[in-house]
Amino acid sequence: MTPQAEQIRGHWAILGGTFDPVHIGHLRIALQLRDAGFERVLMMPNRIPPHRPAPQATTEQRLAMLQRATAGLDGIEVSDIELQRPECSYSAITLEVLQQEHPGIHFTWVLGTDAWFSFDRWHRCDDILALANLLVISRPGDRQPQAPWQYQQWLARQSSLEELLHSPAGRICQHTLPGLDISATGLRRAIAKGENIRFLTPDSVLDYLTQQQLYR
Ligand code: ATP
Numbered sequence: 597m598t599p600q601a602e603q604i605r606g607h608w609a610i611l612g613g614t615f616d617p618v619h620i621g622h623l624r625i626a627l628q629l630r631d632a633g634f635e636r637v638l639m640m641p642n643r644i645p646p647h648r649p650a651p652q653a654t655t656e657q658r659l660a661m662l663q664r665a666t667a668g669l670d671g672i673e674v675s676d677i678e679l680q681r682p683e684c685s686y687s688a689i690t691l692e693v694l695q696q697e698h699p700g701i702h703f704t705w706v707l708g709t710d711a712w713f714s715f716d717r718w719h720r721c722d723d724i725l726a727l728a729n730l731l732v733i734s735r736p737g738d739r740q741p742q743a744p745w746q747y748q749q750w751l752a753r754q755s756s757l758e759e760l761l762h763s764p765a766g767r768i769c770q771h772t773l774p775g776l777d778i779s780a781t782g783l784r785r786a787i788a789k790g791e792n793i794r795f796l797t798p799d800s801v802l803d804y805l806t807q808q809q810l811y812r
Contacts, residue, residue, distance in 0.1 A: 601633040603671075604761045607702045609634040609731065610694075612678070612687070614780065615641045615658050616651035617805065618665045619797045621778040623672075625733065628773055629706065630671040633761045638675040639666060642685040652784060653810055655679050664800040688720035691727040702764045703728040709738045712770075716747065725753065725768075729760045734772040787811040 609629045615622065618639075626637045641658045651658060662674045677693060678685040691703060705728045707715070712732040715721055724730075755767040778796055786793050788811055794802060805811065 601631065603635050604633045605635055606700060607634055607704065607761055608636040608638055608698075609704045609706050610638045610640055610675075610690075610728075611706045612640045612642055612685075612690075614651050615639070615662055616653050616780050617658070617661045617783060617797060617801060617810070619778050619780060619783055620795070621776045623665060623669075623798070624776055625706075625773060626666075626672045627669070629731075632757060634704065635671065637672045639672065640675045640678055640690070642678045643681065643683075653808075657804075657808060657810065661797075661801045661804055664804055665798050667800065686719045688718075688723045688727065691724065695727065704731050704760060705729070706731045706733060708732070709734050725750070725766050728765050729763055729767040729769070731757070731760065732768065732770040734770075734775075784811045 611622070611626055611629065613622065622639070626639055629637045639662055641655070641662060643655060653661070659674065659676055659679060666672050666674055677697075678690055681689075687705060691705070694703060695701070705724065707730065709732060712730070715730070718724065750768055753766055753768045755763070755769055757769050757771055760767040760769045783793055783796060786796075787805065797805075
């Protein structure tokens with residue numbers, strides 16, 4: 597991605613996740629998305645990840661860590677929209693709520709390669725593409741399996757990042773970002789073993805983790 601590309605007004609990226617805890621891998625992705633041209637990047641913790649075990653930290657703790665991590669970062673915001681709803685976080689519903697709250701804004705949903713290869717099983721996946729674009733980002737060490745045959749229907753929607761940034765919805769861009777080989781799972785394990793995780797997450801998050809005695 598081009599650093600500091602022209603900002604596209606009214607086009608926001610959504611980076612959803614568990615953020616249990618947030619780390620610099622997440623923050624680098626958010627910064628790179630902003631610098632690629634998205635006016636705003638919403639970091640959106642989810643309440644009940646549909647295909648994953650429950651997070652170790654509470655929703656309040658995950659939100660607090662994200663707010664600390666993003667404080668003072670221009671164009672990067674935390675959205676608690678999925679935490680406000682009592683039920684499971686379905687992207688199609690989240691997008692409908694966002695569009696009601698922010699008329700005129702275009703949205704791009706950011707997802708990792710693994711999530712992309714199960715996208716055909718997401719709740720109302722065709723509606724998601726009617727409401728937003730998809731940006732599929734690869735992580736370090738990602739496998740690149742062949743897309744399932746069902747994906748043929750979406751091939752015509754593939755586009756460059758530039759085209760996606762200028763489209764209100766329906767485009768799919770697969771993009772490799774220089775990433776960091778770091779995961780929340782790795783952080784949780786390191787903390788449980790008593791290892792020093794300084795610089796893998798901002799100091800403000802580290803202070804909070806220590807104060808709350810998380811992941812020990
Ligand atoms: P866990 O280890 O608990 O599965 P995680 O570190 O993968 O967590 P998530 O909250 O699941 O973090 O990630 C949110 C989003 O950030 C996902 O789209 C995920 O693919 C992406 N992501 C997480 N870590 C990285 C990284 N190091 N580089 C690039 N993208 C990342």
